[in-house]
Amino acid sequence: MQYVIDSNLTTLSGFLVGTGLDKELDDPDSPALTLFAPTEEAWIKLPSNVLIGLATNSTALKQVLMGHVVDQIVLSLYVRDKDSKTNLNGDSLDFRVYPNKVKTVNGAQLLGNDHSLSNGVVHMIGDVLLPLDTNIGEYVAQHDTDFKDLFGLLVLGRLFGPLENVLKYHVVAGTYWSPGLTDGMKLPTLHGGLLTISISANGAMVDNANVVQADIPTSNGVIHVVDKVLMP
Numbered sequence: 001m002q003y004v005i006d007s008n009l010t011t012l013s014g015f016l017v018g019t020g021l022d023k024e025l026d027d028p029d030s031p032a033l034t035l036f037a038p039t040e041e042a043w044i045k046l047p048s049n050v051l052i053g054l055a056t057n058s059t060a061l062k063q064v065l066m067g068h069v070v071d072q073i074v075l076s077l078y079v080r081d082k083d084s085k086t087n088l089n090g091d092s093l094d095f096r097v098y099p100n101k102v103k104t105v106n107g108a109q110l111l112g113n114d115h116s117l118s119n120g121v122v123h124m125i126g127d128v129l130l131p132l133d134t135n136i137g138e139y140v141a142q143h144d145t146d147f148k149d150l151f152g153l154l155v156l157g158r159l160f161g162p163l164e165n166v167l168k169y170h171v172v173a174g175t176y177w178s179p180g181l182t183d184g185m186k187l188p189t190l191h192g193g194l195l196t197i198s199i200s201a202n203g204a205m206v207d208n209a210n211v212v213q214a215d216i217p218t219s220n221g222v223i224h225v226v227d228k229v230l231m232p
Helices: 002-006 010-019 021-026 040-045 048-055 058-066 136-142 148-160
Strands: 033-038 084-086 092-097 103-105 108-117 120-125 186-188 194-200 203-206 209-218 221-226
Touching: 002 010, 010 021, 010 033, 010 040, 010 058, 021 058, 033 108, 048 058, 136 209, 136 221, 203 221
Parallel strands: 033 120
Antiparallel strands: 084 092, 092 103, 103 108, 108 120, 186 194, 194 203, 203 209, 209 221
């Protein structure tokens, strides 16, 4: 806990104290822990209503904070792609290691080096890890106005058989968060063809479509919104 305070992680330290988790982190008799600590910028990135909701609901806040802690030592040097650990809520923390050496945990990028302490390890991460209970299909259904064409095709696919080839061309096996995407990367789709990623000063593209919203987290993957239909 002292490390969190000394590192000027003001929001995180205040939340830990407010929920009493600071005592658990400082307990010399507790097993070694790993804390994935969101930076100040990570908290600021949260929508204001979410941040206010956490600040005024200690039960929800404690659940979120416990989701950042693993009751074992996790050293980033030994993290392998598709490793999985269980947090104090009993939920899965899933790691990805990309060809550009970026490492993520549930989509949040691991920043800098491990900080080994007397009772565990602290990793800095670039986003707050929030509980997820909506999968990709449910997210699309809940945002059917935003994805009306895709939602219609998904309904047709359910009514008349498997996903059409166009839909399969939009789906890649595996979870690719934007920090792990690199210029020229090719990703195999469920259709069998390859999507080409382009990264420039203007942003990211998938084939000839612009990514207009990246890294929408769901319980079974991630959604990147593009401005055109991708054709095989």
